[in-house]
Amino acid sequence: MTTVSFIAKNALRNKRRALLTILSVAVSLFLFVTLLVALRELTMPPEDIGASLRIAVRNKVSIASPLPARQLATIEQIPGVETVTPFTFFGGKFKNDESVGFAQFAIDPTKLMTIFGEAKIPADQLDAWIKDRASCIVGRDTALRYKLKVGDRISLIGTLWPCDLDLKIAGIYSGTLDDRNMWFHHKYLDDALGGESGKVGTWWVKARSAEDVPRVVDAINAAFANTSAEVRAETERAFQMSFVSMWGNIKGFISSICSVVVFTLVLVTASTMSMAIRERFRELAVLKALGFRRRELFAFILAESFGLALIGAILGAGGAWLFYSTTNIAKLTGGVFPFFEVTPKILGVAFLVAALLGIIASLAPAIAAARMSVVEGLKTLD
């Protein structure tokens, strides 16, 4: 017999209780990891390499208010700007979809590869799209979802703009972080709105270097200050975060649920450990009589609690990692969570919580056992 096997036998002496404890830790940590991943995805959307150079420019009053197309020339003249494209959300319904099933954006197709360089599309398809004003390109995920292929026609019913669109698919792209969008000519939208509309939703700008980004942001904001269409330029990250802030304090909300989960878990595990140790006071007194010291009993109880919590963490956090790695969460959530990645950092936090849980839950019974006198312990009833 080794000390480890002695601890294991004690931890598993009441198999049903040990199993229930492990399962409660596992289920709670599964939920904990799920919440952390959701929180991360909501508050820190993943970025690609080009994101650090991209700047979004929107109407200062509201993103729903369009900007005048004449601003293009001014932005292009700002030092540090490599290129700029209009970027207008169309928001059309496709086929029998009850709502907007995927995002459609009107842009300048000649600027696509400069601004969103990570997009992969065959050269002939890109060329065909640029040449045909009435064509579009769709992301691979949307093409797969709706079984679309190059050459198909796609009709969109406008929900935000007073027009419908009829587009031919010129190409299918992939390689971006979100391969669900559809891109089409901004000029086609202008045509559909009855000629030159003179309005764009937002501008997307690519800076020449990371050092240029803050200067370009300031310069764009300054260029349109005190005009009829003041703008708010910000980095892509800041732009994404502004959407998150529209949902209110979601971070605080999810964090509070996480805290409740962990706190409940501590109570459950501490209660279980207290029961497990209290009913063994007599045995612990015998161990003391045989020569085991306070610190050894303390270590036994700590190791027992830690072990149960660790097994629970492996099942719960490990299970979450396995589940979310092998399940199409984007499909399950209708695209709300396109990635749902259990990162090493989140796994680390979950295991740290489990470790602290094991320690905290065992502290009270371990201290009680350590303080107990042998004579008092021997008087304890079995």
Next chain:
Amino acid sequence: MSAPIVAIRSLSKIYAQGEIQVTALHEISLDISAGEFLALMGPSGSGKSTLLHIIAGIDRPTRGECRVQEVDVTKLNESALADWRNQNVGFVFQTFNLIPVLTAFENVELPLLLTQLPARRRRELVTTALELVGLADRRRHLPRQLSGGQEQRVAIARALVTDPKLIVADEPTGNLDHQSAEDVLGILKELSSTAGKTVIMVTHDPRAAAFGSRNVHLEKGELTK
């Protein structure tokens, strides 16, 4: 005459229960020689278990001296006392107090986990101890698979396995039938007479006390003879 293995001088133990003080032991002085099988007798509440606990180093007196093999156990700190118990005292309890999830072999091996002995040497010592109490064939049995008498013999093997000079037994036959009690007392007597162990046994049973080489009576915390 050799020095006593246990030398008790003016030992008192007073329990405070609120404002009331209860004297469990009063000015006890007693010598116990090596190899002696001492039966501590007396009615319930006479202080015999308290005296045994102090000698064994699991309780402390209010005042007085208790030297075991020249070591005053009342002066040792908690940690030193734990080490001392492991090396010098074997315990046999009335209710056996085996760990229910461990086999007979593992229960006997338990005190050896505190030593630096290699696993092979530990196995040899446990096997020898179990053979001494006649339970080598029950080594893989859990306590619940043993009779009361067998459980107590496993407890004696556990008390012996570290080869202590002193074995303390608190009512070791209290939960046993007549035959099992005789077997256990026979083993304790053998340990005293043949192996030279000093055995101190608390009992209120005159038949058990008859196995001892000397009987000491306690009444209301004082030695009467």
